[in-house]
Amino acid sequence: MPTSDATDLPSDISPWPALWALVIGFFMILVDSTIVSVATPAIMEGLGADVGEVIWVTSAYLLAYAVPLLITGRLGDRLGPRNVYLVGLTLFTLASLWCGLTSSIEGLILARVAQGLGASLMTPQTMSVITRTFPATGRGAAMALWGATAGIATLVGPILGGVLVDGPGWEWIFFVNVPVGVIAFVAAWRLVPQLTTHAHSFDWIGVALSAIAMFLIVFGLQEGETYDWGTITGFVSVPLLIGVGLGAFALLLWWQTVVTREPLMPLTLFRDRNFSLANAAITLVAFAITAMAFPFMLWAQVVRDWSPTQSGLLLVPMAVMAFLLARPVGQLIDRVHPRLITGVGFILSAAAMLWTSLVLSTDSPVWQILLPMALIGAGSACLWAPLSATATRNLPMASAGAGAGIYNTTRQVGAVLGSAAIAAVIEARLSAHLPGVGGGQGAALQQPGQVLPPQVAEGFSAAMSDALLVPAIALALGVVISAAFANPHPPRATPTD
Secondary structure, three states: OOOOOOOOOOOOOOOHHHHHHHHHHHHHHHHHHHHHHHHHHHHHHHHOOOHHHHHHHHHHHHHHHHOOHHHHHHHHHHHOHHHHHHHHHHHHHHHHHHHHHOOOHHHHHHHHHHHHHHHHHHHHHHHHHHHHHOOHHHOHHHHHHHHHHHHHHHHHHHHHHHHHHHOOOOOHHHHOHHHHHHHHHHHHHHHOOOOOOOOOOOOHHHHHHHHHHHHHHHHHHHHOOOOOOOEEEOOEEHHHHHHHHHHHHHHHHHHHHHOOOOOOOOHHHHHOHHHHHHHHHHHHHHHHHHHHHHHHHHHHHHHOOOOHHHHHHOOHHHHHHHHHHHHHHHHHHOOOOHHHHHHHHHHHHHHHHHHHHHHOOOOOOHHHHHHHHHHHHHHHHOOHHHHHHHHHOOOOHHHHHHHHHHHHHHHHHHHHHHHHHHHHHHHHHHHHHOOOOOOOHHHHOOOOOOOOOHHHHHHHHHHHHHHOHHHHHHHHHHHHHHOOOOOOOOOOOOOOO
16 A cells, blocks of 8 residues: 655744644553553542452443444544544543542442543544544654653553542542643644544444443453353353454444445554564564553552552653653654564563562562563663554544544453453462462452561462463464565665666
């Protein structure tokens, strides 16, 4: 698929102010994807909720965020990315205020659903605006900023969450979004241009199939461990929900090949090898980052008895390295073969994850933890931005929103897969290292602030160490995918006689 330097902006208008305005809101919603994990014990205490209830504070957000992404990406093509982004930002900001003011776990869960819907409206538009306002051959620096924002936000969440929970209280992980949301709205209103809309017909059958498939698959994967991958109620089981969801997804794919009008998910986009490979690769990255966070934070707070703030500060080297390398990596994206940059990123990240697994113990010096964290940050800098730029380089302007929706959907599904997989692995490794703890009996141990007997702490630490091998393996698979990327910067042909 040939690249083009055409954009939807006049040549005398810089796209950078619009991008800076958009990443404010984008950073906020991505931080919210991880910030709640640190605040979970405080929320349980503050609202008198049990584990089964509080897990829905995160699950409801992720479901409402992931399920509509294919649809909201297409809405941006039809209604204009600026308009859809501002609606989503308004909903997210108001829902954040609702989250902080609620006095019941049920109210918090409903507010998180509204937050997730707002985030789903916003996310594809940021990527779509980059695709439509930056020329393909100069998109690397823009995607570097977008990718660095995504990478750093997922790491900052636990740090910021720990500081706020230990300080003013858990409510402030939501209140802090309100002033940021207002600033982001004013900036986007003033700086993001109205781009050309495309008169797409809407594939309502595709919308319905997409919503059903995504809801059942994401719900089944998120809640599988809660129901021990068995029966939920009556004849409804987790495997049945996932199976029906996969069937609906297969039906969606078939429908996209026969629909006479414009499909919800244009399968022609997957003819571009790099778009397909970048989607697979970002799934593995999101899987690994999500799978790494849970056992690492449990180890820090349960085994080492560190506070949420202390535990979050362990990730500072990761965020710093990702930030420092964002610009130099961005300068390479438009000149270097993507397999080189992403290959280095996957190798560094996989090695760092393995390193982290090896040094986790009941008495590891802090410096031994900080070094692999920094290496993970370096690897992340070589993944988020290069993969985003590679995925969007050849997207047609009229399908920018659809492509962004697909890419962000695969990223979110990867995160859900990582969450489900790591929960199952942790349970299995706890059973292996601490017989009698598995089968859900380990929940009492997985509480920060509880001092464990030495022999129990050693077994718990070993279980968390083993669990970190899962994201390491996922990142190692990414090396294979990155090797298959095509070169989007072919050398100019030499004239022949």
